Amino acid sequence: MVAVAALFFVPSVLADQTYLLLILNTIGIYIIVNSGLDIVYGYSGQISIGQAGFYAIGAYVSAMLSTKLGMPVAVTMIIGALAAAVVGIIIAIPSTKVEHHFLALVTIGFGEIVRLIFHNGGEFTGGPDGITNIASLKLGPLDFNSYESYYYVVLICVIVLLAIKVSLVNSRVGRAFLAIKYNPESSLAFGINVHRYKVMAFAVGAFYAGFGGVLYAHLFRFISPETFTLDQSVLFLTMVLLGGGRSFWGPIAGSVLLLILSEFLQVFEDYQMAVYGVIIMLVLFFMPTGVVGGIKEIFQKRVMKLKH
Amino acid sequence: MFIKILIGGLTLGVVYALVALGFSLIYRASGLMTFVQGDFLMLGAFIAYTLYVTLKLPLVVTVIVTLLATFVIGLLTQKIIIGPLLKRGSGPIHIVLATIGLSYFLQNFAMLTWGTEVFNFPSIFGDQPLEVGSVTIVPQDVWIVVIALICMLVLHLFMTKTKLGTAMRAASQDKMAAGVLGINVPLTEGLTWAIAAVMAAIGGILLAPVHGVSAMMGVRISLKGFAAAVVGGYGNMYGAMIGGLLFGLIETFSSTYISSDSKDIITFAALLLVLFYLPTGILKSTIIEQA
Numbered sequence: 094m095v096a097v098a099a100l101f102f103v104p105s106v107l108a109d110q111t112y113l114l115l116i117l118n119t120i121g122i123y124i125i126v127n128s129g130l131d132i133v134y135g136y137s138g139q140i141s142i143g144q145a146g147f148y149a150i151g152a153y154v155s156a157m158l159s160t161k162l163g164m165p166v167a168v169t170m171i172i173g174a175l176a177a178a179v180v181g182i183i184i185a186i187p188s189t190k191v192e193h194h195f196l197a198l199v200t201i202g203f204g205e206i207v208r209l210i211f212h213n214g215g216e217f218t219g220g221p222d223g224i225t226n227i228a229s230l231k232l233g234p235l236d237f238n239s240y241e242s243y244y245y246v247v248l249i250c251v252i253v254l255l256a257i258k259v260s261l262v263n264s265r266v267g268r269a270f271l272a273i274k275y276n277p278e279s280s281l282a283f284g285i286n287v288h289r290y291k292v293m294a295f296a297v298g299a300f301y302a303g304f305g306g307v308l309y310a311h312l313f314r315f316i317s318p319e320t321f322t323l324d325q326s327v328l329f330l331t332m333v334l335l336g337g338g339r340s341f342w343g344p345i346a347g348s349v350l351l352l353i354l355s356e357f358l359q360v361f362e363d364y365q366m367a368v369y370g371v372i373i374m375l376v377l378f379f380m381p382t383g384v385v386g387g388i389k390e391i392f393q394k395r396v397m398k399l400k401h
Numbered sequence: 402m403f404i405k406i407l408i409g410g411l412t413l414g415v416v417y418a419l420v421a422l423g424f425s426l427i428y429r430a431s432g433l434m435t436f437v438q439g440d441f442l443m444l445g446a447f448i449a450y451t452l453y454v455t456l457k458l459p460l461v462v463t464v465i466v467t468l469l470a471t472f473v474i475g476l477l478t479q480k481i482i483i484g485p486l487l488k489r490g491s492g493p494i495h496i497v498l499a500t501i502g503l504s505y506f507l508q509n510f511a512m513l514t515w516g517t518e519v520f521n522f523p524s525i526f527g528d529q530p531l532e533v534g535s536v537t538i539v540p541q542d543v544w545i546v547v548i549a550l551i552c553m554l555v556l557h558l559f560m561t562k563t564k565l566g567t568a569m570r571a572a573s574q575d576k577m578a579a580g581v582l583g584i585n586v587p588l589t590e591g592l593t594w595a596i597a598a599v600m601a602a603i604g605g606i607l608l609a610p611v612h613g614v615s616a617m618m619g620v621r622i623s624l625k626g627f628a629a630a631v632v633g634g635y636g637n638m639y640g641a642m643i644g645g646l647l648f649g650l651i652e653t654f655s656s657t658y659i660s661s662d663s664k665d666i667i668t669f670a671a672l673l674l675v676l677f678y679l680p681t682g683i684l685k686s687t688i689i690e691q692a
Contacts, residue, residue, distance in 0.1 A: 187677040202669040213662045367509035373502030
């Protein structure tokens with residue numbers, strides 16, 4: 094509680110550190126997307142390498158409605174996230190009968206199609222150049238047009254969406270997700286509608302990714318298809334695996350660590366991608382259950398040693 | 402016009418098929434999905450470029466050294482990264498990420514070693530169009546198709562007629578039983594990755610004179626090759642060939658008759674349709690259950 098309260102005072106300390114505030118905003122957005130992906134991957138056991146597609150739908154829908162049609166941003170943000178969820182349901186219904194690698198491929202194909210549609214969308218989507226001068230979020234007299242003010246918006250969204258995630262995964266629905274992940278046949282025998290819960294998990298993940306995209310669009314106030322590539326989807330999945338799936342802290346730790354890492358990697362200039370690649374492999378070698386899982390294991394070993 | 406597009410589609414299709422074969426071999430042998438096939442193709446093209454263009458070595462030497470080098474690279478990938486990860490109990494998704502990590506590493510490596518631009522590779526078989534009746538044919542395109550088909554035939558013969566190929570097929574069906582029967586399973590596992598890398602490298606050498614050589618050339622082809630492997634029937638060698646040709650043709654025909662902007666959308670839409678309506682691919686795939 095104290096820690097959460099402390100987060101609200103961060104901008105007053107960093108008021109003139111614009112770049113740092115931008116990174117904090119981005120971390121918040123990634124935490125939202127990755128917590129959603131964790132519901133899909135960590136809890137219901139479905140692999141998605143296409144979250145950037147939903148991220149793009151949220152960002153583009155909200156940007157187009159607010160900037161081209163002049164609708165209020167607070168409304169378009171909700172519409173954007175819901176649009177991503179609806180597309181999530183549409184794509185999940187036929188996808189639930191495809192498994193493992195095939196599902197991974199469906200999501201890759203989906204993500205690429207979404208990106209290409211926005212890329213070839215002509216005037217309406219801005220084509221390869223994207224959309225510039227996206228409207229900022231305004232609520233009554235408040236205009237959230239600085240990184241500092243926007244930070245509060247992101248922080249509140251993170252808290253609300255994480256609270257929803259916690260209550261969801263600890264509910265009957267969350268237990269059903271885990272049941273279909275570990276044993277779809279016997280869950281079916283227990284009367285769990287496997288198909289419906291898989292679609293539901295996918296839709297929730299899509300909503301979170303869409304919400305992240307919406308926040309992204311009105312933070313940077315510029316979007317282009319370049320942002321929503323397969324590499325972005327891979328980055329999301331890497332963050333979840335790095336932090337550790339099926340956990341509250343995992344996606345948070347993954348988002349924070351990988352974003353800090355990518356800032357740190359800029360030191361390597363031309364070698365960035367190679368170092369990033371090596372780090373992915375090292376994490377898989379030495380922390381296969383993710384950072385949060387790894388720390389837990391080390392802690393448990395210590396406790397075991399103390400007992401003996 | 403139609404014949405010209407058909408040949409163009411086949412040229413692209415056989416390269417996809419070569420890459421897809423690698424995906425398929427690996428999937429059947431170990432139930433794993435890899436993202437590094439496209440980079441093996443890129444490395445093959447760059448090694449060939451260095452030997453043939455920079456060092457001006459004869460073509461035969463170039464091809465032999467390139468294929469040997471990629472064979473070793475494929476083998477090392479399995480021995481240093483994939484095998485040890487599996488031993489530590491990593492799941493299929495971890496292997497996917499590991500190959501993505503390796504892919505980033507190799508792309509960056511290629512950029513640092515050779516540069517970021519697109520290099521021209523001289524045509525080996527002549528790119529002067531020939532008039533055959535009313536159709537113009539580029540000899541190079543025909544050679545690409547013929548050579549790729551020969552390679553596939555050789556692979557088919559190797560897998561079915563030789564002792565080692567049979568051992569590889571046996572090991573991919575049941576590792577433990579194959580081991581008990583005296584088959585060197587670690588060897589067959591390494592060989593699978595090495596052959597996959599060589600197939601991709603052949604694709605790279607064939608494609609180099611047509612599309613040029615660049616560090617990112619593998620990325621697009623890898624995705625299409627992967628799609629081809631799955632659509633054909635993942636794990637089925639012949640399915641991979643059919644899938645590759647299918648995607649090559651879909652891509653060239655849609656870019657000519659519809660628009661070149663939409664060719665990738667159509668390709669991926671076709672992929673999704675096949676996956677939804679034929680979840681096991683055109684030819685039945687060997688589905689390996691995994692946790």
